[in-house]
Amino acid sequence: xxxxLEALNCALLAAMDADENVILxxxxxxxxxxxxxxxxxxxxxxxxDRVILTPISEAGLAGIASGMALRGLRPVLEIMFxxxxxxxxxxxxxxxxxxxxxxxxxxxxxxxxxxxxxGRRGYGPTHSQSLEKLYLGxxxxxxxxxxxxxxxxxxxxxxxxxxxxxxxxxxxxxxxIENKLQYLQTVSGLSDLSEFDVRVEFSAxxxxxxxxxxxxxxxxxxEPKITLAAYGAMADLTREAVIRLAYEKEIFxxxxxxxxxxxxxxxxxxxxxxxxxxxxTVEEGTRTLGWxxxxxxxxxxxxxIGLKRSARIAAQDLxxxxxxxxxxxxxPQVDTIIEQVQKxx
Amino acid sequence: xxxxxxxxxxxxxxxxxxxxxxxxxxxxxFSGTTHTSMGQEANAVGVISQLNADDVIVTNHRCHGHYLAxxxxxxxxxxxxxxxxxxxxxxxxxxxxxxxxxLYSNGVxxxxxxxxxxxxxxxxxxxxxxxxxxxxxxGTFGQGVLYEAFNMASLWSAPVLFVVEHNGIAQTTPTSQxxxxxxxxxxxxxxxxxxxxxxxxxxxxSTAASNLIASVRDCRRPAALILNTARLGPHSKGDDTRSVxxxxxxxxxxxxxxxxxxxxxxxxxxxxxxxVVTEVKLAFEQALADPYPQTPMEAAQ
Numbered sequence: 047x048x049x050x051l052e053a054l055n056c057a058l059l060a061a062m063d064a065d066e067n068v069i070l071x072x073x074x075x076x077x078x079x080x081x082x083x084x085x086x087x088x089x090x091x092x093x094x095d096r097v098i099l100t101p102i103s104e105a106g107l108a109g110i111a112s113g114m115a116l117r118g119l120r121p122v123l124e125i126m127f128x129x130x131x132x133x134x135x136x137x138x139x140x141x142x143x144x145x146x147x148x149x150x151x152x153x154x155x156x157x158x159x160x161x162x163x164x165g166r167r168g169y170g171p172t173h174s175q176s177l178e179k180l181y182l183g184x185x186x187x188x189x190x191x192x193x194x195x196x197x198x199x200x201x202x203x204x205x206x207x208x209x210x211x212x213x214x215x216x217x218x219x220x221x222x223i224e225n226k227l228q229y230l231q232t233v234s235g236l237s238d239l240s241e242f243d244v245r246v247e248f249s250a251x252x253x254x255x256x257x258x259x260x261x262x263x264x265x266x267x268x269e270p271k272i273t274l275a276a277y278g279a280m281a282d283l284t285r286e287a288v289i290r291l292a293y294e295k296e297i298f299x300x301x302x303x304x305x306x307x308x309x310x311x312x313x314x315x316x317x318x319x320x321x322x323x324x325x326x327t328v329e330e331g332t333r334t335l336g337w338x339x340x341x342x343x344x345x346x347x348x349x350x351i352g353l354k355r356s357a358r359i360a361a362q363d364l365x366x367x368x369x370x371x372x373x374x375x376x377x378p379q380v381d382t383i384i385e386q387v388q389k390x391x
Numbered sequence: 392x393x394x395x396x397x398x399x400x401x402x403x404x405x406x407x408x409x410x411x412x413x414x415x416x417x418x419x420x421f422s423g424t425t426h427t428s429m430g431q432e433a434n435a436v437g438v439i440s441q442l443n444a445d446d447v448i449v450t451n452h453r454c455h456g457h458y459l460a461x462x463x464x465x466x467x468x469x470x471x472x473x474x475x476x477x478x479x480x481x482x483x484x485x486x487x488x489x490x491x492x493x494l495y496s497n498g499v500x501x502x503x504x505x506x507x508x509x510x511x512x513x514x515x516x517x518x519x520x521x522x523x524x525x526x527x528x529x530g531t532f533g534q535g536v537l538y539e540a541f542n543m544a545s546l547w548s549a550p551v552l553f554v555v556e557h558n559g560i561a562q563t564t565p566t567s568q569x570x571x572x573x574x575x576x577x578x579x580x581x582x583x584x585x586x587x588x589x590x591x592x593x594x595x596x597s598t599a600a601s602n603l604i605a606s607v608r609d610c611r612r613p614a615a616l617i618l619n620t621a622r623l624g625p626h627s628k629g630d631d632t633r634s635v636x637x638x639x640x641x642x643x644x645x646x647x648x649x650x651x652x653x654x655x656x657x658x659x660x661x662x663x664x665x666x667v668v669t670e671v672k673l674a675f676e677q678a679l680a681d682p683y684p685q686t687p688m689e690a691a692q
Binding site for chain 1 (some may be wrong): 495497504505506511514516517540542543551650
């Protein structure tokens with residue numbers, strides 16, 4: 047049984063083995079510590095000259111990684127907590143994502159920024175946020191979020207392949223959104239998902255089939271009455287909600303899980319909504335102006351889609367409290383999803 | 392003597408180009424904004440003339456002089472600033488966002504410094520002798536990321552030369568109202584060797600640049616060249632708050648083209664001037680006749 051953490055760790059090692067231009071930079075990432083969440087464990091032992099321990103200088107590091115990428119390397123930058131990505135916002139928005147386009151597509155900038163978002167560990171207001179929505183809609187930035195599934199044969203998908211492909215196969219900046227709780231989650235294969243029928247699809251523009259969209263329905267169940275859309279670690283909570291809704295409430299739903307959040311595409315979600323007529327988005331970031339808001343806006347703009355009921359589940363528009371009791375009341379829970387779905391069908 | 396003539400020509404090309412830009416802006420030929428470097432031509436020419444062909448230049452919003460001194464095509468820069476398809480970046484970047492060969496510019500203060508360090512580290516890792524020059528100004532010292540860049544450049548021995556064009560004024564704010572302490576002390580704090588000049592004469596600038604560039608290239612260590620200089624024009628198009636007297640004094644004392652021109656044979660200077668005026672006029676007219684990019688531009692949905 048592989049965890050998401052192990053899958054990502056293997057992907058880093060494999061990417062470094064595959065291409066000597068891959069360089070890791072980050073704070074406290076050297077062995078034996080191996081990074082605050084251990085994702086880089088073993089990398090500096092395997093490739094001591096290609097793992098760079100850095101000062102606490104996120105903005106400068108992002109610039110250095112961009113410069114390296116512009117001159118032919120494939121840097122991978124670890125930002126210890128997703129909350130700290132605000133420190134490199136200028137580098138993301140005004141530098142690394144602008145160069146290729148404003149230089150008339152004359153440069154490549156292959157750079158992956160990995161960072162864990164998310165709460166539920168009691169780390170409090172500045173170490174628990176899910177800030178990825180701030181970076182959705184930045185032209186030129188690909189935002190990926192793995193889910194804890196690996197369905198396709200020959201190990202083609204899953205958190206590890208998604209990261210490895212981002213490092214080795216893309217020539218523009220990627221923000222790779224990990225999640226602290228997801229690290230410990232087991233990566234489920236088809237045999238672990240006996241309750242589900244699982245489909246893997248790809249957006250029309252994703253011709254290389256790099257960014258899976260997973261669609262899960264309860265095996266042998268009647269037609270789903272509602273579409274649930276989620277990403278990242280919320281995929282796990284939403285999957286649990288789908289099972290409990292089916293077995294405890296006899297409410298059947300389809301779960302759609304994109305792994306690429308930007309550029310923004312609606313495939314999978316749209317097709318599902320076309321059948322169910324109801325859509326609930328689930329995210330851990332704050333509710334206002336978030337991913338779910340954009341999904342619902344775009345779906346509602348499609349003529350004839352037949353969206354009759356829609357809602358968002360997200361964190362309250364509050365900082366994430368440190369107290370476990372308060373934190374649980376601010377962040378969406380499995381029960382929150384179940385209760386909302388019951389109101390909608 | 393031929394070095395002086397080359398420098399004179401190179402500086403005059405920049406001056407005439409930027410004079411044309413400011414003149415024609417008033418007539419609506421250019422759109423958007425621009426930042427000219429009139430008075431600072433000796434920095435661009437003095438430093439860039441000492442680089443090898445493979446070296447990398449990272450520059451800022453005031454980048455026309457660096458681009459032209461590097462050998463960039465004048466018509467393509469005119470065209471870029473006119474928004475034409477033949478522009479350096481097809482009209483996408485405009486005056487302050489250009490890339491040609493190994494020259495990269497961006498219009499946000501400070502952020503280019505760590506990028507230059509990253510480029511230098513990448514070149515060092517390749518095991519070649521390429522180095523990076525990054526042009527910053529006194530105003531850039533207000534940005535925190537600059538100090539992160541200095542720290543990591545020194546810590547990791549990046550072959551990068553920080554060239555500070557200290558013109559004493561950031562947009563309209565005098566350095567004395569924005570900067571505590573000294574610029575050389577800032578480099579010293581990071582164990583980065585610096586050389587400071589107070590001249591608008593291209594020849595001593597070239598000599599100092601040559602020495603520092605050799606040092607950075609050979610030692611694979613960062614260094615800094617602090618050039619106290621004078622901006623003779625506005626920050627942008629017409630936003631100069633300095634007094635007429637102040638500007639007049641600067642033009643009399645700190646114009647690099649006069650300083651070098653006064654040492655040339657009059658016939659030589661006149662001949663170069665005639666050639667440059669013709670070249671700039673032709674480049675401008677060609678760019679003006681160039682087509683606009685195809686529209687509409689659409690993002691994939």
